[in-house]
Amino acid sequence: MGVTKSEKFTNLQNDIAVLAKVLGHPARVAIIQHLFKINTCICGDLVDEIGLAQPTISQHLKELKNVGLIKGNIEGTSVCYCIDKDNWTKMKDLMTEFLDLDITFNCC
Amino acid sequence: MGVTKSEKFTNLQNDIAVLAKVLGHPARVAIIQHLFKINTCICGDLVDEIGLAQPTISQHLKELKNVGLIKGNIEGTSVCYCIDKDNWTKMKDLMTEFLDLDITFNCC
DNA sequence: ACCATTAATCGTAATATTGCAATAAATAAA
């Protein structure tokens, strides 16, 4: 127990859940928002911006990278992170399709 | 540790994270999809539909109810669940606004 | 070569999540 039974669900359901899950932490939401706001890529000042410890931010960045929402380029000693445009769009389409379920029905 | 430091983030960031988090499990995605598909409200056959134990489904329903995405009406011995139209729309708008961040920038 | 800077990784503690068996609660039907 303690482990999600992914095999019970469709690929679509699992994909939506994985993407929603990674957005299910305010630090990761903040990282995404900041990456969009800065417009050009940033790196380690996310630590200053957000106020969590460097290993914690690094861990959140890793999770965002794992699902492909961001990518990081090494520039000298620092790493420049940015939104992965294509994957972000794919993710957005997937979520939007799910969220746009038809809502014209009578309820109990 | 082990606890999210919500005080470091804005209300908006926390709200988005809470909503995304509740959609971050395939069983809850499946429940939502099924509630939409059935069109009229259903109750305990979510257990048959999804294939997890009854207490497990009950727990997921509770979490969806806690954030207001669904509501349940008692009908005899069973409970009729359905999407909470207004809250679903509110959630959708919140998520859509977040997902629709402008993506016209140059990356690293 | 040495030191400074930056980010990733390791190790660990605290807490949360997932899942289910067992049980309880509540109503309907007999």
Added chain:
DNA sequence: TTTATTTATTGCAATATTACGATTAATGGT
């Protein structure tokens, strides 16, 4: 009232997540 049906709750085990100090790895500058 007894029995069946349905859902919620309790209690617990297994695993996942969150956070951070300490350390490591990698590069740049001196």
